[in-house]
Amino acid sequence: MLELQTVDTDLSWPLKKMLKAKIISALILMPFALFSQRLLTNTGSRNITSLDGKWNYIVDPYENGYYNFHSEIFDQKNPTSTSAYYNNYHAKNKLELVEYDFDKSPTIAVPGDWNTQKENLFYYEGTVWYKKSFDYNLTQNKRLFVYFGAVNYKADVYLNGTKLGTHEGGFTPFNFEITSIVKPQGNYLVVKVDNKRRIEGVPTVNTDWWNYGGITRDVTLIEEPDLFIRDYSIQLKKGNNTSITGFISLSNPVQNEKITISIPELKIEKEVQSSADGNAQFEFEIASNIQSNIRFWSPESPKLYDIFIKTSRQTLKDNIGFRTIETKGPDILLNGKPVYLRGISIHEEYKGHRATNEADALALLTWAKELGCNYVRLAHYPHSEYMLRLADKMGIMVWEEIPVYWTIDFKNEATYNNAKKQLTEVITRDKNRACVIIWSMANETPLSEARNIFLINLIDYTRKLDGSRLISAAQLTHIENGIGIIDDKIGEYVDIIAFNEYMGWYGGDLATTPGTKWTTPYTKPVVVSEFGGSAKQGLHGTKDERWTEEYQEYLYQQNLLMIQKIPNIRGLSPWILTDFRSPRRVLPGIQDGFNRKGLISDKGKKKKAFFVLQDFYKTMKIQFD
């Protein structure tokens, strides 16, 4: 059952060091704690005003707006000052020296990455200041929040010259309350966006994707009554498809607030009361005469129910699917029946830019459906909520992951806390999406004791936060005497054994690939989370010529023959749906800054291997051993 989002008391790190760090950081950040807020969920159903559109921006490679010439941070130079320099500061008189002006600066689209919007920012990694002016008439007894879908990588947010707070992590949402600061006219929202890569970051400095900087998802104002429904979970009780369980979390610690949960189509209406902390947990049995009417969510029948949550001040509506997901030996059971994950991996990129809206998400998932997928691996970071809401509607199961990718700084406590926070944010946002069946902790992280401790802690934390879904990670394997060994230590702690293999691309002979043997000591479901090879769309030749569509086609044929014989194989998500930008891929005339392992080019053109996988998914005969 989902736990209320609690302040994590996990002291698995060296106790002394951490406690000291927590006390110090609490003192420093105290002024901003007033504004940093627990995440608002289901924002689409709330009273929202979009701030999307043209924002002014100032490129600031020396962070001149954040540090003075002694490198002191403007907004922390002394505890009371909460403003940065670049705060739409207008000269008060002719004598004053002001060397910038937002209103005369150029504009850029939000949401969107700056790299593909501005040619001179294509490779830029650093700070860009954004500014949006708006008016807002906030009526009595209402509260106002500003909500960001995602900002890559670090955001410092200010309203009318007051710092609201900071968020780190390029792919998860965050919000701040602005009730006490917003004015009827002339508000100016300023965001310092810094996409510099950093050793201690999540991800760290080396990735195989483009470091798109910017406010890359929607920005909205959310108006709420003084007492509102902040968060909730409603789902089938784990392992029991006749009980519904969950919690409601109100904005204020108000006791005995009457809360009604109704699912009209199932003739369910339940009333609960909030406890002193403003939360209410519930569990109720579905009436026996209704149980037979429930349509469980599945790819074949992605049924979503209208759910209403009502208090004295507000009614929120959501669309939620009910299903069970579990493993039994080597099987993955969806609603109690074995399922095979016919998948594809997807980066959040569409036709060479960061996917930012519902249309981009729909295009990507429509291609996945056309492939015959019932499942997608959203790599290597949380994608937009559009992807999850569409996957819910389209009947596509989802593997979601946080960017604990390759050589993360596993010994660094701040890195661990960052990863945990990003995991908390994506689970908080998506816990009511039936399509999400797997939370993934990591991708291809080098073996070490520190890495194992880091991941085992994350796994333990995830099970506490959401024990209703399966846990995995793209684990490491090795070849011994020509045999593939799937025995990563993390396999003991996850529900699904997943690994990436690149037979025929990063080694191995395609002619003998189908005969490759694999073994594993685990009796758990196995998923190949990546395999693939590159092809330049439109380049043709023989199946032995690397980079041709024919080579990629043959690679798929040979790998699919091998994969079917892997013990406990229950799914795959080949790498990858579409070509995507990467600074690592610079072969002129072939890659030109793109990773070409897509089954579809960055121009939306299908390659021959697309049809190999499509045919495999159409005709596959999976005998469950």
Ligand code: GCU
């Ligand atoms: C790795 C990695 C991907 C990368 C791919 C490749 O397995 O997980 O992020 O893009 O291989 O080399 O193309």
